[in-house]
Amino acid sequence: MKKRLWLVSVALIVIAVLLLSLGCQKPEQEKPGGETSEPGEAAVTFPEPGREILQLVPFGAGGGFDTTARYFAQHLTEDLGVPVITENRTGSGGIIPLLDMQKTEPDGYTLTLVARATHPPQQALHGADIRLDQLTYIAGVKEIPYILVVSKDSDIEALEDLKEKDHVILGTSGSGHISEIAAHQLADALGFELRKIPYDGLNAVGGALLSGEVDMAFLSGTIIESHKDNLRLIATFTEKRSDYYPDVPTIGELGYDLFLPVETMGYVGPPGMDPQVVEILRKALENVVNKPETQEWAASLKEIVTYIPPEEVKRSNLEVIDICIEYKDILLGSE
Structure with missing residues (x-):
């Protein structure tokens, strides 16, 4: 009897010690700038203090992509704690930044923007070696109906x-x-x-x-x-009238069933980026999209700033490659 009581007492003491040690553990907190890891993986700190992130804009200053990219650069600088620098590299149908970026290390410090309405046609119709299927897709931040x-x-x-x-x-x-x-x-x-x-x-x-x-x-x-x-x-050229221009009819309302071109703006990096770095950048971009001030800013420009998951950005860009091949004769017929 005494032995049984002794064993029970020991067991209770062991349980109490285990519960106490678990209760004293502090939950892991995400560090400013971004630190993340999966179980069993070493945490990655990104971006590192003193580094800069370069975003390459494939179109000229003052356009819709450039305006949005510079807005995001400002807020990413604040949220990530390092400068996010914007550089316009134009020409050749917008492919120069994608070609330049793929020559850089896939460390997250050089990014560019992929345009659904522009870059897939360049690959499908003109043989541009931009390898849209191999890029690291981070997030989409904007839809552009025309x-x-x-x-x-x-x-x-x-x-x-x-x-x-x-x-x-x-x-x-x-x-x-x-x-x-x-x-x-x-x-x-x-x-x-x-x-x-x-x-x-x-x-x-x-x-x-x-x-x-x-x-x-x-x-x-x-x-x-x-x-x-x-x-x-x-x-x-949308299914429904624009909230910003409600008096303008859709092409369907005017009696024509035509292709509806919708642009998206997505952030991408070189092939082979660390998934932890991608997740830090994805969260940062989604956070900027969801800020009330961002939505107010977008409304002032009659733009649609919205978060698009990276897999959807990739899927829609590759889909357009197939569409361009289908309409190749139309798109190249009068060049």
């Missing part, structure tokens, strides 16, 4: 006026932009010849529209807002 616009000085006041044109010149962001698919379909439906002039980003397209170099263009909210007093909005 609106067909003309200059306010244009004699095109409604979609049906295009029927009276022998030919119409379309300004595009690079060569092979997916909005060209919708433009070619529209030309076939309304009976005009489509001619195209590629420019270095939508900001340049907007300028060409106002100067009369081109007749129409597909523009985003940022560019429209910067020239809104001099533009006429013809139709939104």
Whole structure:
């Protein structure tokens, strides 16, 4: 009997010691700047103090991508605790940053932006060696629905006026932009010849529209807002009317079932990045998206800033490669 009581007492003491030791353990806290690890893995500290993160923007200053990238750079600098530097590297249809980035170490300190409407066509149609299937996708931060616009000085006041044109010149962001698919379909439906002039980003397209170099263009909210007093909005190429431009009909409401080009802006890194570093950057980007001030800023520019999971960004970009191959004859036919 005494032996049994002794064994029970020892067992209770052991249990009490174990419970006490567990209760004294402090929960692991995420360090500022980002430190994360899976069970059994050494924690990665990123970014390291004194380092800089370089984000390469594939389009010119002042455009929608550039404006959003610089906004995110400012907030990432605050949240990650190291400078996030923005550098525009333009030309060649926006592929230069992707080519340059893939020559760097996959350490998270050099990132760029992938544009769903621009980069997949460059790979599918022009053989650009940007390897979209191999990049490290971090997060998408923006959706860009396009609106067909003309200059306010244009004699095109409604979609049906295009029927009276022998030919119409379309300004595009690079060569092979997916909005060209919708433009070619529209030309076939309304009976005009489509001619195209590629420019270095939508900001340049907007300028060409106002100067009369081109007749129409597909523009985003940022560019429209910067020239809104001099533009006429013809139709939104979306399933539903824009919350920002509710008086502008959709192309479907006007009776045309056409391809709907929707751009996304995604952050990517070189192939082979450490998953822990990717997760730190992903969380930081999602945090910036979800800030109330970010949503207020986006609304002021008539833009849609929203978090898109990395796997969805990758899937949608690779999907566009297949779409471009399907419409290859249309996209390359008039080059």
